[in-house]
Amino acid sequence: MRRFRDPFYPSTPSHLRRSCVGPNPWSSQKRSILEQYPKGVIIQKKNKPTKAKFPTFELPDIVLDLDAEDSPYVRPFRGRDAVQQRNKWKHDPAVEEVLSRVGKLRKDIARDGKMMSHQATRHHTLQTISDYDVFAIALFGGSNVSSSLADLKSRDGRGHGYLPSFNSLRTNGIPERILAGDANKVIPFMLHRMQLSRTTEDTGDLEVLNITIQHLRNLGQLRKLCFGRASASSRKIYTSHDSIDNIVQTLRAMHPQPPEDILKFINNFNIRQLSEKAGLNASMSLYGLETASRLKLLLPIMQYLQICLSQGFKLHDDRSIEILETVGHGILGALEEGQGTAWGTRPELFALLTGHSLANSELRPALFGLDMFRRQEDPRLHLIYVRLLAELGALRLLWYSRREDLEEACITAFIRCVQVLSCAKGDASVDYTSVTGDLEGDAYLDLCTIDSLDAYRTSVMSTEAPSASNIDERISLDEVRDAYKSTDIHQAMTHFEQLISRVAV
Secondary structure, three states, rough: OOOOOOOOOOOOOOOHHHOOOOOOOOOOHHHHHHHHHHHHOOOOOOOOOOOOOOOOOOOOOOOOOOOOOOOOOOOOOOHHHHHHHHHHHHHHHHHHHHHHHHHHHHHHHHHHHHHHHHHHHHOOOOOOHHHHHHHHHHHHHHHHHHHHHHHHHHHHHOOOOOHHHHHHHHOOOOHHHHOOOOOOOOHHHHHHHHHHHHHHHOOOOOHHHHHHHHOOOHHHHHHHHOHHHHOOOOOOHHHOOOOOOOOHHHHOOOOOHHHHHHHHHHHHHHHHHHOOOOOOOHHHHHHHHHHHHOOOOOOHHHHHHHHHHOOOOOOOOOHHHHHHHHHHHHHHHHHOOOOOOOOOHHHHHHHHOOOOOOOOOOOOOOOOHHHHHOOOOOHHHHHHHHHHHHHOOOHHHHHHHHHHHHHHHHHHHHHHHHHHHHHOOOOOOOOOOOOOOOHHHHHHHHHHHHHHHHHHHHHHOOOOOOOOHHHHOOHHHHHHHHOOOOHHHHHHHHHHHHHHHHHHO
């Protein structure tokens, strides 16, 4: 396209001005030329200029006048023009960066779409819908979202806190925009979450809740179900023992989770139960006892052990024996690591093991009890009981716990008990020589000895017993065996008194 311009117009190129010079540039002659040739005039190149001083110039093939959008003589920009412009201006280096960013954005959109579709097909994934998610629905929703929101208007007033973000969206006029149909994308994942949340809120059926619990796959999903948004369904969990039993079974069947996180979940769950004025569940308390024992945390072990004993935990099958083994090894590991130095911890632990306490003369529910010495229980449990008594310093009960089939293990426990009692270094308050000859009375004397030893350790700020090498240098196994095989407890305590005084020097 060619076009003549006003020679005196500032935007007119200089070579065009020269070609239009005349006494009257806007004459009727020029106007007639423009009307006759609206697309421009092709000037044939001549060998000689018309005038010597005013040479003519050949105009370019296309002249773009971007300032004259309203001019009827300017055609629109076409693809051929773009090719010529690219040839003129060569390559733009910013194009590759923009194209790469656009490509990455398309890949991210495709990946997010697959993820949303995958999540939408999972029927038992629990996710809370935040305000940000609902706002995303408002911005990118489509016809399905519009119908959902139209149906949601009547549901929003049914209960407080049903959809917290909907009121804020309504205040900003977002639902009106969606219902007007100006949104152009549907997020099926968020629609599925909204529908699942709506179903859960409306039904509140424990059967549906139990089915949901069975399909949980990790501790995070279980935490969201129990400690998420307060609802009627979540409150029913803490009062339904069947649901709590299902939660414990789900925890046991899960892939290995960090035991610290499991214990934290159990603690929070029990606290929430107490806040709801519901009784603690036996399965949850027992699982908390097992978890604390695996972590070797003495105080949580004692707390959950007291709860389990008050709930009637008893030995009745092999599973209970395994649990007792786990608890016993956890207590032993905690004591060996130096835990239980606070005043009153060891006497309380003795009361949990045997049922005897200083605060009450009546027998309490105990993990082992004193009847275990009269019964021929499983050797594994008997050995754990003996090791716990030796770690506490119950020398008299150790003599009552003698068994011929566990002679070597009991002798090792006697040596450990001598090591523990020698920490007092002959303190008069720590009495380990008085005996009554009666199991109940000697158990009470052992409790008094443990209490005095606990007070002595607290006063001198010492929690370590003499090393085993020092004991081996001062006493022999034959001497311990002779004291162990004594037929009378008075004679046995006399031998042990000599051994302890020798080690404590």
